[in-house]
Each structure stands twice: as structure tokens, then as C-alpha cells.
Amino acid sequence: MELGIIGQARSGKTSLFNAVTRGQAQVGAYSSRNEPNVGVVHVPDPRVDALADVFKPKKKTYAEIRWVDFPVAGFGPEGPGAAFIADLAKMDALVHVVRVFEDPSVPHEEGSVDAHRDLEALELELTFADLALIERRISRIDSEMRSIKAAERAALERQRDLMQRMQAHLESGRGLRSFEASDDERELRHYQFVTRRPELIVVNIGEGDLDRVADIEAEFRERYGAPSVMVTPLSAKVEAELAQMDPEEAAEFRADLGLAAESPLDRAIVTAYELLGLQSFLTAGDDECRAWTVRRGATAPEAAGKIHTDLERGFIRAEVANWQDMVSAGSMPELKKRGQLRTEGKAYVVQDGDVLNILFNV
Ligand SMILES: Nc1nc2c(ncn2[C@@H]2O[C@H](COP(=O)(O)OP(=O)(O)O)[C@@H](O)[C@H]2O)c(=O)[nH]1
Ligand SMILES: [Mg+2]
Structure with missing residues (x-):
């Protein structure tokens, strides 16, 4: 499974990336490089461990998630470039980090923190990108129509109709993940629409707001919750710090901060599996005990x-x-x-x- 982290400058994308990969990628800097940070992590799976206790295999193998922390340079003043959008559309799901934390030492692009404004602005840019793709497709269909036989028209007309319905959906300001495709699901698989990808909204809250996690989650869920949108509030900075500790120490810290014992990120992974309609099965033997991913x-x-x-x-x-x-x-x-x-x-x-x-x- 491949997850792409997006969000505005200084929203905490790289902090989140470090938290999930236990990595040390540089935070706080404008990334001048155009290269994303990439990290592969194993999905912790107690079932693999339990089976390994029985079979004593030579090897244990967990399912893998590839995390990609996209550089914010992808969203320039002219909006995201086509190549960047194409990369995003290849992800299984997007992880959209939105900044809620206030910190005077971390200047905000717009001069003020406003999570809904930021989140909606970025979603709008993605919506425009899909709209452009659809407009190009429609004009190609129109020109093909002029040169084909009547018998071949029906299929193209059907395609144009689908494109126009999606266009109307996007023009109403909504992403394609809420577009009801039913009969056209198969047709849609040929296209890589970025707003069609399921999304996990990571609400990056400040250390001081950790006791308000439930309220913040409810607020965002009410506004953005949908069958293919999930919401997880956390402090990326705190999670990145916890990720550097050994498990017992981290558990103690979590308790001290009044946080749930389970990491919100581990919970988010389970959620992502659900969002994508995935599940795991296992294989067990003397050679290897292993988790595999397959669709439900x-x-x-x-x-x-x-x-x-x-x-x-x-x-x-x-x-x-x-x-x-x-x-x-x-x-x-x-x-x-x-x-x-x-x-x-x-x-x-x-x-x-x-x-x-x-x-x-x-
Ligand atoms: N106070 C506070 N600072 C944070 C939090 N998350 C990220 N930061 C800081 O915000 C700055 C930008 O974070 P970074 O992860 O580099 O954001 P990116 O530009 O989206 O990759 C860094 O100085 C982080 O330490 C948080 O939850 N609380
Ligand atoms: Mg970064």
C-alpha cells in the first residue's frame, strides 16, 4: 500500500513522515529539493508474531506500507504541476495534513492559522487539476466524434456523458471521491483522478490541545467525514518524538500526556485498510510466517x-x-x-x- 502525504508548507508533513517511519528527515525547512521523502514501514501485526511463536520460522514478514512525503514545492503559485498530480494520483490514498497548531516560532504562509481555509484551498487545487484532465478528455472525444462511423459513436457518447457528469460534480466544488460512479466504476479505473483517491485527514494539533482531541475530531468529522474520508487528530511533533523512544518509554509518555495507549497512527493504518477495502491473510510454516494484503x-x-x-x-x-x-x-x-x-x-x-x-x- 502506498500513501502520499500532502499539505501546505509547515503543516507538519515531514514531522508526520518521521513519526510513521521513525525517520530523521529534516523538518522546518522549505524543501528546496523537489524530491519527496520516501520510507517503507512494516505494519505491526501481532498475528504474525503469535504464529511465529508456534512455527519458529526462519523468517517473519509483515505487510508493508510505502509513505511518500511530497515536497510542498509541488504546489507553486501556478498550482500543482501535471507531473506532480500524476504522481499523487498513483497513490492508493492521500494523507492530507492540515495545521491547527499555533506556534509563533513556526510562521504560517498566510500569516494566520485557519485549518478549514487551508484544507479547502488545497482540495480546490486538486479539484482544478482533475477538471483540467476532464476538459482535455472531452475535447479529444469531440474531435474523435467527427471522424468516426456512426456505429462507433455510442461508446464515445457514453464516455462523454460520464465526463460531463463528473465535470458538473467538480464544478460544484466537490472532489470525485464523492461521485457516485456505480455502472461506470470499471470505466473510471482507466483514469487517474487525484480527487478520486480516498483521503485520511490528519489534523495536526498543538501540544496544548491534546486534551481536546475528541472535540477536534468531531468538528472535522462533521464537516468532512464521508465514506472515503477519515479524520485523525494528532500532534505530528509529539508523535515524531515518541517514535524515537523505545516502546515502554513511549507508552509512559503517552500516559503522562493523557493520550490513548494506542498510537493514533497505528489506528490510522487500520482505518486506511478499511478505507481501501483491504484485509490481511496469513501464511505460516517453518520457513516463514507472513502477512499478505488482499482486497476484501x-x-x-x-x-x-x-x-x-x-x-x-x-x-x-x-x-x-x-x-x-x-x-x-x-x-x-x-x-x-x-x-x-x-x-x-x-x-x-x-x-x-x-x-x-x-x-x-x-
Ligand atoms: N508546536 C508544534 N510544532 C509543530 C507540530 N508539527 C510540526 N511542527 C513544527 O512545524 C515546523 C514545520 O514542520 P514540518 O514537519 O517540516 O512541516 P512540512 O513543511 O509540512 O513538512 C517544524 O518546525 C515542526 O517542528 C506540532 O504539532 N506542534
Ligand atoms: Mg516537509
């Missing part, structure tokens, strides 16, 4: 294909157990004795936390 609703052969295309092509059946059952049984023979190892065929819909063993033949 995927069948066993599709999940097998995540491991290797041969496993999907030559899929015969899958042996399936719930990870918890496997851990409490403590061994394969015991699991079988308890009748908790099932055999499933091609139509089986994989569940979060399934341990799969694929039987195949190519």
Missing part, C-alpha cells in the same frame, strides 16, 4: 495470486484455519484433531485473519 471479498485463488501467479493459475484448493485457532492449537496435528482446519475451493471468500495453505498444480 477476494476469493481464495485471488489471494493465492498475491503469493505467486502460479498458485492462482494452478489453484486446486486451500487449507484454511483462523489464526487464533492455529495459535491456540499450537501445532498442525492438534489443529486437525480439533477439526479446525477446513478445506475450501475456488469460490471461497477469504476472511481477515485466515491462515491459508494453497494446494496447486502447474
Whole structure:
């Protein structure tokens, strides 16, 4: 999964990046480089650890998230460039950092902190970018229309109609993530619209506002909450500091600050999985215990294909157990004795936390 961090200058993007990657990227500076910060992190998964305790494998492998901290230079006075938008549109989801914290030592671009103004201004720029893409597509369709046979017109007309409906949606000031595509979902996959990507709004609050987390979350959720928009308030600076500590020390600090024991970022990752309709399944053996990512609703052969295309092509059946059952049984023979190892065929819909063993033949 690939997540792109966006937000205005000094909103705390790089601080957030450091928090999630336990990194040391330079904060507070205008990034003169045009290169994003990129970091790959493992999704902590206690199920992998628990299975590893049973199987004692040579290797443990967690699911991975690639975080990209885009330089603010992407949003110049002329708005975001096409190449930058194309990069953003490739992300699985956007993480939009918006500044709420007040700090006189961190000057604000506009001279004052106004989270809603900032957030909406940036969303508007993205909306314009998609609008430009649609306008180009419509004029291309119009010119193609002039030179094709009548029989081929229907498909193009349908496409133009879809583009015009999206155009109207964007012109009303809303991003495409709230556009009801239903029948056109398939068609839309060919396009990379940046406002179509699900979004996690990270509300970057000051250290002094940590006791107001719930109120701030409610305020933003009420205003922006939608099926593909989530809201997480946190202090990026505090989280970046906590990320540099060892786990016990960080837990103590969290408690002292009156914060929930679970990191808001870990919670956000779970949320991102939900937002994207993803889930994990596991594989377990003496060689490796591993978590894999697959969309919810995927069948066993599709999940097998995540491991290797041969496993999907030559899929015969899958042996399936719930990870918890496997851990409490403590061994394969015991699991079988308890009748908790099932055999499933091609139509089986994989569940979060399934341990799969694929039987195949190519
Ligand atoms: N007081 C305070 N400062 C913060 C917070 N988050 C970021 N900053 C500071 O704001 C400045 C800009 O942060 P940075 O992460 O570089 O923002 P970016 O320009 O969006 O990448 C740095 O000096 C950070 O230390 C916060 O939650 N509270
Ligand atoms: Mg930065």
C-alpha cells in the first residue's frame, strides 16, 4: 500500500513522515529539493508474531506500507504541476495534513492559522487539476466524434456523458471521491483522478490541545467525514518524538500526556485498510510466517495470486484455519484433531485473519 502525504508548507508533513517511519528527515525547512521523502514501514501485526511463536520460522514478514512525503514545492503559485498530480494520483490514498497548531516560532504562509481555509484551498487545487484532465478528455472525444462511423459513436457518447457528469460534480466544488460512479466504476479505473483517491485527514494539533482531541475530531468529522474520508487528530511533533523512544518509554509518555495507549497512527493504518477495502491473510510454516494484503471479498485463488501467479493459475484448493485457532492449537496435528482446519475451493471468500495453505498444480 502506498500513501502520499500532502499539505501546505509547515503543516507538519515531514514531522508526520518521521513519526510513521521513525525517520530523521529534516523538518522546518522549505524543501528546496523537489524530491519527496520516501520510507517503507512494516505494519505491526501481532498475528504474525503469535504464529511465529508456534512455527519458529526462519523468517517473519509483515505487510508493508510505502509513505511518500511530497515536497510542498509541488504546489507553486501556478498550482500543482501535471507531473506532480500524476504522481499523487498513483497513490492508493492521500494523507492530507492540515495545521491547527499555533506556534509563533513556526510562521504560517498566510500569516494566520485557519485549518478549514487551508484544507479547502488545497482540495480546490486538486479539484482544478482533475477538471483540467476532464476538459482535455472531452475535447479529444469531440474531435474523435467527427471522424468516426456512426456505429462507433455510442461508446464515445457514453464516455462523454460520464465526463460531463463528473465535470458538473467538480464544478460544484466537490472532489470525485464523492461521485457516485456505480455502472461506470470499471470505466473510471482507466483514469487517474487525484480527487478520486480516498483521503485520511490528519489534523495536526498543538501540544496544548491534546486534551481536546475528541472535540477536534468531531468538528472535522462533521464537516468532512464521508465514506472515503477519515479524520485523525494528532500532534505530528509529539508523535515524531515518541517514535524515537523505545516502546515502554513511549507508552509512559503517552500516559503522562493523557493520550490513548494506542498510537493514533497505528489506528490510522487500520482505518486506511478499511478505507481501501483491504484485509490481511496469513501464511505460516517453518520457513516463514507472513502477512499478505488482499482486497476484501477476494476469493481464495485471488489471494493465492498475491503469493505467486502460479498458485492462482494452478489453484486446486486451500487449507484454511483462523489464526487464533492455529495459535491456540499450537501445532498442525492438534489443529486437525480439533477439526479446525477446513478445506475450501475456488469460490471461497477469504476472511481477515485466515491462515491459508494453497494446494496447486502447474
Ligand atoms: N508546536 C508544534 N510544532 C509543530 C507540530 N508539527 C510540526 N511542527 C513544527 O512545524 C515546523 C514545520 O514542520 P514540518 O514537519 O517540516 O512541516 P512540512 O513543511 O509540512 O513538512 C517544524 O518546525 C515542526 O517542528 C506540532 O504539532 N506542534
Ligand atoms: Mg516537509
